[in-house]
Amino acid sequence: MRHRVLVSDPLSEKGLSLLRQTPGIEVDLETGRSETELASIIGDYDALIVRSATRVDAELLAHARRLRIIGRAGTGVDNIDVEAATKRGMVVVNAPGGNTVTTAEHAIALLLALCRKIPQATAAMKKGKWEKKRFLGTEIFQKTLGIIGLGNIGKIVADRAKGLGMRVIAHDPYLSREVSEKLGVEAVTFEDLLRRADFITLHTPLNDQTRHILDRKAFERMKRGVKIVNCARGGLIDETALLSAIDAGTVSGAALDVFEVEPPPPGYPLLERDAVIATPHLGASTAEAQDQVALSVARTIRAFLLEGTIENAVNVPAVSALERTRLSPWLKLTEKMGSFLMQFCQRIPPEITITYAGEILQHDLAPLTCAFLKGFMQPMDEGVNFVNAPWIARERGIAVREIRQHRPGDYQSEISARIDAPCEVTEIAGTVFEGVEPRIIRIGDFRVETAVE
Template sequence: MTKPKVLISDKMDPNAAKIFAERGCDVDVITGKTPEELKAIIGQYDGLAIRSATKVTKEILDAAPNLKVIGRAGIGVDNVDIPYASSKGVVVMNTPFGNSITTAEHAIAMIMALARQIPEADRRTQAGEWPKNDFMGIEVTGKTLGLIGAGNIGSIVASRAQGLKMKVIAYDPFLTEDRAIEMGIEKVDLDTLLSRADFVSLHTPLTDQTRNILSRERLENAKPGIRIVNCARGGLIDEVALKDLLLSGQVAGAALDVFEKEPPAPDHPLFGTPGFICTPHLGASTTEAQVNVALQVAEQISDFLVNGGVTNALNMPSLSAEEAPKLKPYMALAEKLGSLVGQLSHGNLEKISIEREGAAASLNGKPITGAVLAGFMRRYSDSVNMVNAPYLARERGLDVREVRHDREGVYHTLVRVTVETSQGPRSVAGTLFGDAAPRLVEIFGIGIEADLAGHMLYIVNEDAPGFIGRIGTLLGQAGINIGTFHLGRRQAGGEAVLLLSVDQPINEELVQQAAKIEGVKMVKALEF
């Protein structure tokens, strides 16, 4: 059996290469390559281990037909084109916990530096001055810290700040009330946070939604004298506006470890501004963190390539190496069922239920639920994956329910997905044939056995002689070749369902023509 090949393309602890070798991978350490040089060699590798220097672009991914996994030693993945990697079937992982403490501690250090003006006091003292009367700091005790983002790092900052007797409030769309209570913090909206906080610390990724989250307008309406810390990502703050508001005194101080463009230009507008301090992206720069993230990424990549385990993945649910073989066919089934019910349901859907019975009930339900939501939420966005689908569902107010039944019914294993619509519940169900092949077995209460793949046409019609011939004639005249034909009905002469696969996409004009056929109640083109 050929060993998986892994490339380490950025400098990291040498023990990472040892872990790859010990766990059954061939590893090459080749750092400092230009994009063109990396494109020339990446095609031979199954795995890629990176830090922040390597940019994994569309061009790099197109040159990597064998690539199966990318592992980022660290938390930020701005240098990886995740949507395109997903479309190429490449798993993207990071190590979100390896440098969490280090980055959180740096944020706390920045808060203290701002409170006591330490950098400027140090510079002037070492220059031979004794400017004791020029520096009047503030205590952090009793002050309010506002966290923008309360995930891994933000929660550690909250804990450390509470140890300094600060009151902590947080804005995070994904923070639940129960989790906020558990952390001992108050969940608020962004405007409330900025109106109340004495210090603001950012701990959120850079996305289209968070870019310039601290805009000029928001900073102008913030509490006068606010102090801002950013050890997360450049681009979260309007840097030009920040300079103006530091000069006006609206913002009393700002400490940045990250910039929108790194390294920043020597004439960056914030440099030299009173009340501004900065560090050169040192959030993760401790000996412990560098070792931890390197070892973790090596363990995760090798576990995936050798055993099929998925840990800290950003574009699919995590599952252990032991679970992976059993869960993969279920995840394929679940995603198809979610996609089907999403494509066939109309209006604003508020509830979705994922039920597992028989053999499915004994499995880890999270990847199955994640797969259902990934398929279902594509009715709203093409960029949904198994990781962000639950958050997108929560943002839209979707009530997600997971139900596990101990009973075993007609099928030895079954997954059922039900959504609540204005016309009542709509349910689809599927099973695995031979514990491997996903198969639809029920659609909206009608029994039907079908594969869900490629281009399909769904028709609800009155069960009557000659109907199938009319549909076949229509498709034949349009030059559409039928791959498979699946039929189901409630009773003879009643409502029937036709689900057929075709070799080409079905356009809207053909759908309208099919809808005009006598006895047709509904027609829908589907894509899987």
């Protein structure tokens, strides 16, 4: 049986070659197709590989009668309707980590270019002007860099900045003291970072909690003359407030790789300010990063098509199809339990204990622990999934313990989770009724019976 793979966006030749050289896999490169054209051909393919240009929405997926897996050659899956794919039984995978170094390097490059006014000086030189006095720069040595979000990219930025002699402070509500000390970074509150930083760079996911994290009130609390760098997500900054802060002199410069609307409309006020330098979302645009993400997604697609293995999935756990069916309500339960506990956790806990009791012990518990961690870690890292949740937890300094009890309490099977942290709610328990209905049965010391939606 031959598996057909459609690649609808430009992909590194290394990724294409890996698939083309695999017996049993046929690859078609069809870039630049319209949505209508893609819809007319996608029904003949088992796998789809995209970057960011192809919009994989519910309407397109309705035509994909054979499609079983969608691969994103990159980290973000904003252009893929994951819910629609899940409903149709399609696995969505990405290539996490492939562009981490590249994005961090771009942030440092923008910081240096901003401080030394390199884009403005280059433009003047190309016009035949020699204006040394006009482009007086700023040193970064022994200045304070404030990093908002110390995940994988933020950590690399911190390392590079320290190498340049900067003092690095960071705000990340999920950063443990042990991890920050290991990195040689001072963990501070958001207010303290705004007050102390000479430069601020953002490396946090975009969600309801972080949208417009830099708004008018935030800019008002910053040190006068601060410089801003954003290579993460456009929506993290209220761009109207940033413009006002630049005009008021609070912000002396901004380097932006991402915008709330991409591309920005013609005549966009921010881009007309001399204090602003910008790139068109180039954070991951290096030859090395494109090779890495292409090879990563190609290997994942190959393993799925030939072996049924699920890796780097964003919508399903790494588990066999049969076991996934059996564990489906339990997976839903544990993820919701993790999400619920996280809502009451003010800081990252050093330890999470998950106790499994009764007949549930007959199953592989790893996917259930991953599901819990996925729900718990989601607000901390937008790239978390069933595959990488344990790794991210370890990176955050969280120890995860599993306890197995062969004698259950009041139910044939029961799962409980406890976090070691001073939170409003530190423990939750649940079960599955009649094998199909997940229920929360205890919150703290209170017994309840709440269906999981």
